Amino acid sequence: MQLPESQVAVLEAASADEATSIDALAEATDLPPETVTGAAFELEEEGLVEVSERVDETIELTDEGHEYATDGLPEVALYEAALEAGADEEPVSMGQVIGQSGLEGDAVDIALSNYARKGYGSIDSGEITADPDAEPTADAEANALEALADGAVGTDDDLEEVIDQLERRGLLEVVETTTRDVALTDEGVTELMGGIETTETVGAVTPDLLTSGEWETVEFADYNVEADAEDVESGTVHVLRQMSERVKDVLVGMGFQEMDGPHVDADFWINDCLFMPQDHPARTHWDRFAMEEPSHIDELPDQLVADVERVHREGLGEDSEGYHSPWDEEFARALALRGHTTSLSTRYLSGEEIGEIEPPARFFSVEKAYRNDTLDATHLLEFYQIEGWVMAEDLSVRDLMGTFEEFYAQFGIEDIQFKPHYNPYTEPSFELFGTHPTTGELIEIGNSGIFREEMLEPLGVDCDVMAWGLALERLAMLTTGAEDIRDLHGTLADLEFLRNAEVTY
Numbered sequence: 001m002q003l004p005e006s007q008v009a010v011l012e013a014a015s016a017d018e019a020t021s022i023d024a025l026a027e028a029t030d031l032p033p034e035t036v037t038g039a040a041f042e043l044e045e046e047g048l049v050e051v052s053e054r055v056d057e058t059i060e061l062t063d064e065g066h067e068y069a070t071d072g073l074p075e076v077a078l079y080e081a082a083l084e085a086g087a088d089e090e091p092v093s094m095g096q097v098i099g100q101s102g103l104e105g106d107a108v109d110i111a112l113s114n115y116a117r118k119g120y121g122s123i124d125s126g127e128i129t130a131d132p133d134a135e136p137t138a139d140a141e142a143n144a145l146e147a148l149a150d151g152a153v154g155t156d157d158d159l160e161e162v163i164d165q166l167e168r169r170g171l172l173e174v175v176e177t178t179t180r181d182v183a184l185t186d187e188g189v190t191e192l193m194g195g196i197e198t199t200e201t202v203g204a205v206t207p208d209l210l211t212s213g214e215w216e217t218v219e220f221a222d223y224n225v226e227a228d229a230e231d232v233e234s235g236t237v238h239v240l241r242q243m244s245e246r247v248k249d250v251l252v253g254m255g256f257q258e259m260d261g262p263h264v265d266a267d268f269w270i271n272d273c274l275f276m277p278q279d280h281p282a283r284t285h286w287d288r289f290a291m292e293e294p295s296h297i298d299e300l301p302d303q304l305v306a307d308v309e310r311v312h313r314e315g316l317g318e319d320s321e322g323y324h325s326p327w328d329e330e331f332a333r334a335l336a337l338r339g340h341t342t343s344l345s346t347r348y349l350s351g352e353e354i355g356e357i358e359p360p361a362r363f364f365s366v367e368k369a370y371r372n373d374t375l376d377a378t379h380l381l382e383f384y385q386i387e388g389w390v391m392a393e394d395l396s397v398r399d400l401m402g403t404f405e406e407f408y409a410q411f412g413i414e415d416i417q418f419k420p421h422y423n424p425y426t427e428p429s430f431e432l433f434g435t436h437p438t439t440g441e442l443i444e445i446g447n448s449g450i451f452r453e454e455m456l457e458p459l460g461v462d463c464d465v466m467a468w469g470l471a472l473e474r475l476a477m478l479t480t481g482a483e484d485i486r487d488l489h490g491t492l493a494d495l496e497f498l499r500n501a502e503v504t505y
């Protein structure tokens, strides 16, 4: 029998009595492990050896995991500081508690995003409470981390969930290694005893082989596509960036033009132009990120300010009342990080950005909005909104729904549901829901409606405008199957997930 050199070496190094690992064979034959693996598979195909495979899992703490195993988890530090500050009695300002906790930088975000999840208390409107009954010593994650650092962890089923969670937090890595063992078969032994000759095989075509014409007669080694090889982790465009590019392409394809504008803007453009009364709870509760310096915009168009104020005070025409509430220009000039990108729509519709816009017209943006929400699986403090509007004569709810159906179908989403809703600036209004591909849960993916006369008249628009704000991250949850928005971006983003996520559309 004739075999290539590497196969002969492996065959001779293997034993019939006990299986030998690839690593041991590599050492014995002085060949690289991947060559040995390749040769072993070839030999297995010839029936000369048997290759057995075992997958082992080992758990390794990351640097961050080691740090918390020694110093404690940030959320526990936050809880202890909250207790000390008396947050078990009444809410305490978050700044004070964070200061006392000694947490800094990323550790603050990490503490905040795990605090409520673990039932240590709640965080709302910049204040923190501590649940007096929470027990940090019973924190399953902290205990598992400590045990892992001491090397004292079995593969107990109870731990599986905690280990998953710690892995998601990037505190440990479950490393899978495949070990292959090789043993001679009876046939292998027989062939070996009969004597095996070595064939010369050639691994690569060289200029020499070509010019000499030898390539016609030599035997080429087979490629083994199953041989172990090192993982290559290349850079990749972030899932949300891919999503946002795709959304822009789709909207441009549907005839939309892109808007852009300031992230920090006057409340006038963010709220007043949307017929949002100045005492609307959202304007205090929506927890704006207000600007301290500069605190107010320099310029607002005088006529527009007068028209917006008039409609806020008096309403419009016989069927409209206005708010009978205070309206103050100073209040409207206050600067904040925009809570929605509808501020761009009011700027464009008013003619302020690119001059008067004639119907029919379609505009969109895919830009960041900022809200002081409590972080959870579906909320981040900043997120991307897909803003859009269509200006045309005689628009109806069917146009609105049809546009969404057309848009979401481009992403393979064909089961959008609509729920009646309320916005001060649209009538009628609808919330949009989509079904999560793995959990089957309905997730809110957007808000929409037809702009009211009270909003459009001061802006100088005298035909219909339908509009929406959709959440890019929620769309990404539907297309990638991510179950927690924090896996997508922010301090807790799951790198493994981001590396491997396919954006499907």
Ligand SMILES: N[C@@H](Cc1ccccc1)C(=O)O
Pocket: 339, 340, 341, 342, 423, 426, 447, 448, 449, 467, 468, 469, 470
């Ligand atoms: N501004 C709304 C979205 C929206 C825009 C335009 C019209 C209707 C709704 C939001 O942030 O939820």
